[in-house]
Amino acid sequence: MNTDYRAVLIGMAGGTGSGKTSxxxxxxxxxxxxxxxxxxxxxxxxxxxxxxxxxxxxVNFDHPDSIDFGKMKADLQTLLSGQxxxxxxxxxxxxxxxxxxxxxxxxxxxxxxxxLVLVDPDIRDLMDIKIFIDTASDVRFIRRMTRDVKxxxxxxxxxxxxxxxxxxxxxxxxxxxxxxxxxxIIPEGGHNRVAIDLLKTKIYSLLGExxxxxxxxxx
Numbered sequence: 001m002n003t004d005y006r007a008v009l010i011g012m013a014g015g016t017g018s019g020k021t022s023x024x025x026x027x028x029x030x031x032x033x034x035x036x037x038x039x040x041x042x043x044x045x046x047x048x049x050x051x052x053x054x055x056x057x058x059v060n061f062d063h064p065d066s067i068d069f070g071k072m073k074a075d076l077q078t079l080l081s082g083q084x085x086x087x088x089x090x091x092x093x094x095x096x097x098x099x100x101x102x103x104x105x106x107x108x109x110x111x112x113x114x115x116l117v118l119v120d121p122d123i124r125d126l127m128d129i130k131i132f133i134d135t136a137s138d139v140r141f142i143r144r145m146t147r148d149v150k151x152x153x154x155x156x157x158x159x160x161x162x163x164x165x166x167x168x169x170x171x172x173x174x175x176x177x178x179x180x181x182x183x184x185i186i187p188e189g190g191h192n193r194v195a196i197d198l199l200k201t202k203i204y205s206l207l208g209e210x211x212x213x214x215x216x217x218x219x
Contacts, residue, residue, distance in 0.1 A: 007080045008206045009126055012113040013178055014133030015171050016062075017143030019189020020113040023133060026196060027111060031203060037107040041114020043088050044072045049096040056095040062115065062170035069120045072112075076126050079110055092152055108207060115171070118178035128206055131199070132182035135189050 010027075012020050021040075028036045046068050048056045059066060075085045084105030089098040117123060118130055141163065148154040179185060186195040 007082065007107060008109050008128050008203070009076065009080060010109070010111045010129045010131065010203075011117045011124065011127040012111060012131045012133065013115060013118040013175065013182070014135065014189075015137070015140050015175050016115055016167055017140035017147070018133040018135040019143075019191075020115075020133050022189060023131075023186070023196060024111045024113045027200065027203070030196075031109065031200060035106060035108040036111070037104055037109070038111045038113060039076075039087065039104075041067065041072075041112065041117050042092075043090055043102070044068045045090050045095070045097075047088075047097040049094075053094065059095065060166045060170065061095075062166045062174075064116050064119050064174060067114075067116055067120075069123060073120075073122050073126070076110070076112070076123070079104060079107065080126065082106075109203060115175050116178070118181045119174055124181055129199075129202065130181055130183045132179045132185045133189050134179070134185050134187045 014020050024038045028038055044067050078085045086101035087104055089100055089102055091098050145159050148159045186192050
């Protein structure tokens with residue numbers, strides 16, 4: 001292993017439904033390199049397999065305590081040094097980690113996205129760029145409602161109940177205040193082309209490489 005190797009880590013936070021995943025995937029596609037990987041904070045939810053299902057369903061998954069930051073830090077340090085890791089795969093239906101894992105190796109740019117990725121100081125210290133996606137609360141709620149109903153088979157009532165019980169108060173207590181740690185605040189999520197293009201310019205600078213052919217960066 002090359003001891004001088006150091007991958008680039010971008011942390012991308014913001015409220016639920018703010019557009020984090022959209023921007024992360026846009027960057028991955030437009031930077032155009034196979035060595036770009038997107039890590040989802042949700043992969044590091046605590047494994048609750050030792051709890052009855054009814055108790056798991058009452059856990060506050062929007063609180064920092066729901067995240068295994070120790071495992072996240074260890075995996076990121078390993079990836080940043082150029083080694084491979086087996087990232088957990090989370091099962092939302094049972095609130096446990098699946099038996100299978102996701103192998104990640106040989107990536108020069110790592111994008112870590114999730115509502116709480118700027119909350120933990122040890123994780124922040126590993127980041128080269130810290131980003132906060134700032135999107136209006138009504139837009140975020142509609143996006144979350146659509147996602148949870150269509151992709152996670154949730155009922156309208158359960159989404160609303162969870163929003164009032166944990167999502168909104170945890171956003172106000174932890175997510176929104178983490179904005180102060182961001183190097184860049186991007187309003188309007190994935191629709192902000194100027195911010196995305198500026199971010200791409202910075203990424204190329206950190207990687208020490210020019211844009212690939214055909215990739216136009218607007219000034």
